Amino acid sequence: MAAQRFIVEIGTGIDLHGEDVTKAACRAVKDAISRSCLCGLVEILGMVDLLALDVEVLVAVPRPGDVDLDRVMAEVPIGRKTARVIEGGMITKGLCVAQFASDCDQIIVANAAVTVLIER
Numbered sequence: 001m002a003a004q005r006f007i008v009e010i011g012t013g014i015d016l017h018g019e020d021v022t023k024a025a026c027r028a029v030k031d032a033i034s035r036s037c038l039c040g041l042v043e044i045l046g047m048v049d050l051l052a053l054d055v056e057v058l059v060a061v062p063r064p065g066d067v068d069l070d071r072v073m074a075e076v077p078i079g080r081k082t083a084r085v086i087e088g089g090m091i092t093k094g095l096c097v098a099q100f101a102s103d104c105d106q107i108i109v110a111n112a113a114v115t116v117l118i119e120r
Contacts, residue, residue, distance in 0.1 A: 003054050003117040009036050015108045017100035022068045025059040025085070028112035029075040038116065045118070054117040055079035060088025061110045079116065 011034075013027025041047040055076050061067055064085040073081045094107035 001119045004120050006041065006053075006116045006118050007036055007038070008113060008115045009033060011035075011112045011114065013110045013112065016094060017097055017104055019101075019104045019106050019108055021061040021063050021066045021089075021108055021110065022071050024089070024108045024110035025061055025067050025072045025112065026075050028059060028110040029057055029072055029114060032112050032114040033076065036116075041118065047118070050078040051080070052119075053079035054119075055081045056115040056117065057081065057083035058113045058115075059083065059085045059110055060112075061085060062087070062089045062091045062108060076114070 009032040011028045011030070011032030013024045013031055015024040041050065055078065057072060057076060059067065059072060064087050067085045069083045069085060073083045089111055090109040092107045094105050096103065096105040
């Protein structure tokens with residue numbers, strides 16, 4: 001059986017202070033999944049085990065080599081998870097606040113696409 005997409009959600013995450021691409025990527029994934037209730041899987045399709053779902057995470061950040069994908073996947077509470085990272089997102093001028101982090105005057109923006117697939 002081939003897996004079919006059930007839902008694709010898009011999210012944005014930002015690290016205002018610290019220039020942490022992983023933090024921004026995690027926030028983007030959390031943003032994407034916070035807009036979805038997968039009740040149709042249970043109520044319409046009769047799924048019992050939500051751990052049997054496939055969840056694909058794609059994040060786009062300015063420095064993909066710095067992303068901790070294990071931390072990003074930890075934002076997804078269900079399913080068999082995979083994640084990959086690509087170049088993207090945005091860096092823009094921010095404000096360095098010493099109480100938050102030092103030498104960090106850039107804002108990091110990440111985008112995420114979270115896809116839930118089911119076997120049919």
